[in-house]
Amino acid sequence: xxxxxxxxxxxxxxxxxxxxxxxxxxxxxxxxxxxxxxxxxxxxxxxxxxxxxxxxxxxxxxxxxxxxxxxxxxxxxxxxxxxxxxxxxxxxxxxxxxxxxxxxxxxxxxxxxxxxxxxxxxxxxxxxxxxxxxxxxxxxxxxxxxxxxxxxxxxxxxxxxxxxxxxxxxxxxxxxxxxxxxxxxxxxxxxxxxxxxxxxxxxxxxxxxxxxxxxxxxxxxxxxxxxxxxxxxxxxxxxxxxxxxxxxxxxxxxxxxxxxxxxxxxxxxxxxxxxxxxxxxxxxxxxxxxxxxxxxxxxxxxxxxxxxxxxxxxxxxxxxxxxxxxxxxxxxxxxxxxxxxxxxxxxxxxxxxxxxxxxxxxxxxxxxxxxxxxxxxxxxxxxxxxxxxxxxxxxxxxxxxxxxxxxxxxxxxxxxxxxxxxxxxxxxxxxxxxxxxxxxxxxxxxxxxxxxxxxxxxxxxxxxxxxxxxxxxxxxxxxxxxxxxxxxxxxxxxxxxxxxxxxxxxxxxxxxxxxxxxxxxxxxxxxxxxxxxxxxxxxxxxxxxxxxxxxxxxxxxxxxxxxxxxxxxxxxxxxxxxxxxxxxxxxxxxxxxxxxxxxxxxxxxxxxxxxxxxxxxxxxxxxxxxxxxxxxxxxxxxxxxxxxxxxxxxxxxxxxxxxxxxxxxxxxxxxxxxxxxxxxxxxxxxxxxxxxxxxxxxxxxxxxxxxxxxxxxxxxxxxxxxxxxxxxxxxxxxxxxxxxxxxxxxxxxxxxxxxxxxxxxxxxxxxxxxxxxxxxxxxxxxxxxxxxxxxxxxxxxxxxxxxxxxxxxxxxxxxxxxxxxxxxxxxxxxxxxxxxxxxxxxxxxxxxxxxxxxxxxxxxxxxxxxxxxxxxxxx
Numbered sequence: 001x002x003x004x005x006x007x008x009x010x011x012x013x014x015x016x017x018x019x020x021x022x023x024x025x026x027x028x029x030x031x032x033x034x035x036x037x038x039x040x041x042x043x044x045x046x047x048x049x050x051x052x053x054x055x056x057x058x059x060x061x062x063x064x065x066x067x068x069x070x071x072x073x074x075x076x077x078x079x080x081x082x083x084x085x086x087x088x089x090x091x092x093x094x095x096x097x098x099x100x101x102x103x104x105x106x107x108x109x110x111x112x113x114x115x116x117x118x119x120x121x122x123x124x125x126x127x128x129x130x131x132x133x134x135x136x137x138x139x140x141x142x143x144x145x146x147x148x149x150x151x152x153x154x155x156x157x158x159x160x161x162x163x164x165x166x167x168x169x170x171x172x173x174x175x176x177x178x179x180x181x182x183x184x185x186x187x188x189x190x191x192x193x194x195x196x197x198x199x200x201x202x203x204x205x206x207x208x209x210x211x212x213x214x215x216x217x218x219x220x221x222x223x224x225x226x227x228x229x230x231x232x233x234x235x236x237x238x239x240x241x242x243x244x245x246x247x248x249x250x251x252x253x254x255x256x257x258x259x260x261x262x263x264x265x266x267x268x269x270x271x272x273x274x275x276x277x278x279x280x281x282x283x284x285x286x287x288x289x290x291x292x293x294x295x296x297x298x299x300x301x302x303x304x305x306x307x308x309x310x311x312x313x314x315x316x317x318x319x320x321x322x323x324x325x326x327x328x329x330x331x332x333x334x335x336x337x338x339x340x341x342x343x344x345x346x347x348x349x350x351x352x353x354x355x356x357x358x359x360x361x362x363x364x365x366x367x368x369x370x371x372x373x374x375x376x377x378x379x380x381x382x383x384x385x386x387x388x389x390x391x392x393x394x395x396x397x398x399x400x401x402x403x404x405x406x407x408x409x410x411x412x413x414x415x416x417x418x419x420x421x422x423x424x425x426x427x428x429x430x431x432x433x434x435x436x437x438x439x440x441x442x443x444x445x446x447x448x449x450x451x452x453x454x455x456x457x458x459x460x461x462x463x464x465x466x467x468x469x470x471x472x473x474x475x476x477x478x479x480x481x482x483x484x485x486x487x488x489x490x491x492x493x494x495x496x497x498x499x500x501x502x503x504x505x506x507x508x509x510x511x512x513x514x515x516x517x518x519x520x521x522x523x524x525x526x527x528x529x530x531x532x533x534x535x536x537x538x539x540x541x542x543x544x545x546x547x548x549x550x551x552x553x554x555x556x557x558x559x560x561x562x563x564x565x566x567x568x569x570x571x572x573x574x575x576x577x578x579x580x581x582x583x584x585x586x587x588x589x590x591x592x593x594x595x596x597x598x599x600x601x602x603x604x605x606x607x608x609x610x611x612x613x614x615x616x617x618x619x620x621x622x623x624x625x626x627x628x629x630x631x632x633x634x635x636x637x638x639x640x641x642x643x644x645x646x647x648x649x650x651x652x653x654x655x656x657x658x659x660x661x662x663x664x665x666x667x668x669x670x671x672x673x674x675x676x677x678x679x680x681x682x683x684x685x686x687x688x689x690x691x692x693x694x695x696x697x698x699x700x701x702x703x704x705x706x707x708x709x710x711x712x713x714x715x716x717x718x719x720x721x722x723x724x725x726x727x728x729x730x731x732x733x734x735x736x737x738x739x740x741x742x743x744x745x746x747x748x749x750x751x752x753x754x755x756x757x758x759x760x761x762x763x764x765x766x767x768x769x770x771x772x773x774x775x776x777x778x779x780x781x782x783x784x785x786x787x788x789x790x791x792x793x794x795x796x797x798x799x800x801x802x803x804x805x806x807x808x809x810x811x812x813x814x815x816x817x818x819x820x821x822x823x824x825x826x827x828x829x830x831x832x833x834x835x836x837x838x839x840x841x842x843x844x845x846x847x848x849x850x851x852x853x854x855x856x857x858x859x860x861x862x863x864x865x866x867x868x869x870x871x872x873x874x875x
Contacts, residue, residue: 030087031056032077033069036167036188038247039091042071051247052090058239059228073165075140081214093143093207103215105222107229108208114144115186116202119177125200128157133336134180135160137170147205148183158335171197310387310408318343332380352378386415428502430480431487439501439509440566446513450560456522460510460530461555461573465585467506469703470548481543482550489536519561523590530554530588551586553577562591575599582657606658613667617643620675621842624852625813625835628827633852635692638676639842665698670710681718687853694726694756708747715751722752730758742772749774778805782816789825802829
């Protein structure tokens, strides 16, 4: 019963436990072994001894462990434990950082604390502030070394710490006075006690000495060590107390002094006491006053050290008599060495800071006044720093020649911020190009130079064609990426010294300075740059993994010939750009005064066009499309005309670009589609048959209007066969609306309408691109028809287009057929459809019915109720 009670209370000694639980086989335990006498020590004959060595060996004897001592330096202990090379670290202090990687036992085997040691010839520091400016040795990765460094940083104490790997190395450096002090555990000092080393009053951070293993590696081992520790610490006869008495008891060797030395010391002591009595009263007063002065001096020194700007003073000989911490760090010197430096030493150490000492000779007169200026200089690390310098002379009562106090306020961040603000105010945030504000300033300067030196300059106003299409179809991010790429290409074309600016949106300006004195030659030079720009911007772009094309329209102004103010230069360049755009885009135009009339006319036409849409002054004309089979009429193309009240018929080439620019083309296009569908319905009701009608679609219609939904509603309302409606898009529209146009065409194809591509061969289409489009017909552009027969290039292109179309299963129509020779050549090359003045110009509905509907009636009598392109293609 008694035995059970003792077991339950956990008070059995290890000897009893060992006898109760004999071990049958030994388990291997790898333990870190490093020199930390008297805790752990490897003697010269490779024998292990020390408090922890014998304590663990006693545990091992009772537990049946076979200890493998792994010899290493302390910094290796934790890494090798984490690397699974070591099972147990036997002498380690706890820290939260280590606890993330290691498991500790609970019972502290000993208690240690951080202790600062110094050489007996070194001044004894009374507290941590006495370490200021000293070189201190610490053990790498030891808790107490890390803690003392943190404390010095906390109290703003500057120390030079040297890390070593072993305790022996640290105390050897201290013995040789290579360091002023050493910081480590108080327990270690027992093994390195000698007459050269003494403890200081500086102690800190008491901690338990523990055992540690890798995280989750061996919790049972730590529990066993805790069990022995608890048992032995309650037993004064245990091995624990025997080892403490053996290794951790401080022993002082005292030998009796000879009598004559004792008498001598007593005499000297008496004399000293007598002298002390004589000077005591005087020194007491001096000490009080000196202490007051020192306190004031320390306060002043602390205050100037807290100032985050440079403060230093030098006397007439250039010797430094005062400097704060900022100045010391700037020149790379220790605070303790400041008073030994001269200005020439500082300049030698930091040559780029020489400008800090300019004008000081002017201040060495008694009537000198303070100097203030901004200085851009460099510190010892080569960093550029801007200082607002104030130099003030001051004269003491003991010197007639003034010293100079320098105060440098660090304004580096403020200057950088000022530069950023100025840059942001004068540059475009997307492309980092100059904006209108900076551009106007540079044009203003260039105008002054051109007038002074009789030179010419030029401004090129650049506007991207169809950029809005890309922005709307691919998103603003893709548009921004394209603008950044355009900016790079433009900067790569101009000379250094010329300006590339962005006004906003897709508008760029290039300002060319110092062109030829002859205005005509300057114009030719500017045109050459414009040609390079057109070529560069027309090249393929890769944006977000997609291939894009974007051309530009450019307006050119030569100044001062065409304009002589910033405002008029940009305005007239803008006018020339709009003229280039109205001429078909992807080109440039030099400003002429007549162009202003064109711009005014375009504004007038825009207003009149809005009125014409309301007053129904728009009308349709129809041009027949004829088959190669007996010149048979099968369809018409609907062509828009504007009957102006005073000017008569206005060509679509003039008003369609205006309508597209202002999005009037959307309601106009819906009006055309509605008229065409109801015309087909009328013909079907009147004649029982109808030719197909082709309607041209604009890029704006594809991009902005709900085109598919509108056409579906028209087809549902009119009940006409969808195949009688043919929609025609240009190759340019397909290129600039690549992604959205394919989607829209696919949806239209599902409605059953016919699809045709116009102006084929004038752009960049390829066979691969055409295969993606749901087309039924391909129209050869009139620019290739007009030169045949006889022009080899045009004939080759026509032959290639027709062959490619047949391979793709597309019908081919040639527009602009005006002669019988052209017709015969096209028939020979197997072209199946024709359109042009050889047959008819665009004519009215009445003329179409009068001339061609006899054929419609004949087909209706023969049983063919509908005449359309689909019927023809099946023949």
